[in-house]
Amino acid sequence: MKPKSILLLFSPLFCLLFCGYGAFSQTTNTPELYLEPIFKVNYGDATADKPQSKSWTNVYGQWLVVGDEDGPKLLKKDASGWTSQSAVNQAWHSLPSKADVWSKGDDAYIVLVGECALNVVQITYSHHNKQYEHQWKSYLPIPQDCNSIETATITQDSKNQYWVCADMNEKIMVWHSSNGSDWSDPFTLADDINKDDISLIVGLKNQVSVIWSNQNTQSINERIHYDGDAPNQWSELVVVQEGDNNADDHLNATVFENGEIAMVTKNSVDKINQPQFVLRVRDKKGKWTNIPYEILVAGKSPSRPIINHVESGKIVEVHTVRNREINRYYISVNEIVRKKNGWEFRELIQLKTKINGKNGDASSSKASFLPDEAKLIFFSDNLGNVYAFDLDTLL
Template sequence: MRKTHLLILFTLFNLLTISATTWAQEVPTPELFLTPIFQVNYGDATADKPQSKSWTINQEQWLIVADEDGPKLWKKEGQRWTSQREVNRAWENLPSKADVLNKGDEVHVVLVEACDLNVVKMVYSPGTKQYKHQWNAILPVPAECHSIETATLTQDSNNSYWVAADMNEKIMVWYSADGEDWSEPFPLADDINPDDISLIVSLEDQISVIWSNQDTQSINERIHYDEDAPQVWSELRVVQQGDSNADDHLNATVFENGEMVLVTKNSVDQIGSPQFVLRIRDRLGEWTNIPFENLTAEHSPSRPIINHVESGQIFEIHAVKNRVTNRYHISVNEVKKKNGGWEFKELVQLKTEINGKNGDATSSKASFKPEEAKLIFFSDELGNVYSFDIDHIIKK
């Protein structure tokens, strides 16, 4: 009799354990429906890859988005976002797509559209808690230019400024000692696909330019050491080549120890195969490539970005199209090193009420500070702009 009771108890325990495990595996990712923080007259206002459009100063959050008559600066004041009219008047009719570099009280922004490249400078006043527009510099663009999709900006350890952009199936860089007077562009690559783009990143005593080349199925890099003349760059370094691993989706974050994490999309586009690659560059310039995020019959992931908290937490964010309903959401994921590999855990799905596209996630070029808001942004094709603070999830 006792053995029978023990057998029953053991069976019940196993059933409960199996049920609990099954339940834990089937718990869906939390969903959150967002309302716009504001609207502009420009669809997909947070585009374009791989630009960073937000920053924090003195616990204040700032954002630049595109609009029909030029870029617009916005500030979060309490629970509202307010358009900064004085700066925005100074930016009327400038190129709309912005990449932001903030350092102390100064902000430099590269603005791009068609074959037009500008860099503007703003200075923050702690007294008024406002930015004041200082100047606008026009970068020299050759007359034969027929297309520039996007551009990014950085600063090296000598406080010199650099812009990288795709132009006419080439990867071009511009240089400035002060951010206002710019060199003629010079090419780092002249064989890219018309759909390819680049990203420029500041590392320890060097500048890295990374780009996709879908014709050669490769992700590539060239390095400029800060001690060298501006036109002196390393030979081509191939991060990875073959297996359709290149597409025009690039975004990076640099750790405090000098390592860089790059997230890219590939062109595999096969059900059950990873669409993204996490690429880790150590301080010696060696790369490790980790594929992740499968394409499924229902979900198509795209346009990944990545950022981290100075304490070490890594977050990857991307858009997802439901291939059945044609609805979109933004997937927020935590990336952890675990058991010698990498774990990608979806924390929340951000949704909106519109039926059209939601995407073009963006964040800050700088890492998140533990004590500050960790804002990400995205937009829809109707000009609505949305915001989410990752702290709402990680501090629960």
């Protein structure tokens, strides 16, 4: 069931489009669905953190990495549900739990984030044993003056070089590896960020892009590395947007088949009747367009948006909403529609749980969804429950 379309003429939507906002079409009868957990760990918010992609689908099945108190856990979906992959998980014992996954073919490379630690592990699918097997783990060099790292992401470029970016102290840093296991010392891309800011690395055609928030300058920024250049050779600063409190530490992106990026971010405006999120679209030439959306209303706090798309063209945005009036949370699933005169955001369903505590931290795959495969999103609560939903029922 999808929300009914609404008329543009003489409507609030018409005004929003021509005022430069993305239009958010939310009906009063948006379907609701209560979900049961697919798995439970001894670790709250097991699908954190915001820019990270923790799942992937391939010819061998559907996979997910979640946090746990004794290290990350690899899960696989099978006929009985989501099951723990004990051999891999034993090899990951005591490693940091926040994970971001880069999967390609039989291999998956995963960066694991601790307070002042970054590990990269490789797992390879064994056709003989019909399961992933742990290959190795490596430690990225961390400067001795490190106070904290909030999050990190990983990608691979067209020259098969590996890259990790992370926030550390008040800096944005990037590490490089030619083989995925031996990592360089970090190169500093920015040294003036707020301690609350984070970054995201995205692999594009013949280049990688690092994007980060800077709440000190109220800006979203980017620097680019062209494949084949020296690891420390990066572009000058690109300012995606600056001013008007448009920066916050919420970033998530998807890369379209034509080379464009769509990124969703939260801003710091935090005012009723003003947009709380910004959709940022980067064309193939590197030009950014910023579309504010998700008008903040009394009693509801939207947060932590993520974005992905189906290769057929449909775009989906997912975020957490806290209903402050009853102190309950739900996951809002939306379709983003590109129109000739703007963008429209249609709420498709609200995903709810039966717990009274916090839930959120939506996550999906780094790769786009294929039309004929499952289109899974995940989230978790602060009690250790992990939830899943297949968007294929909506898109």
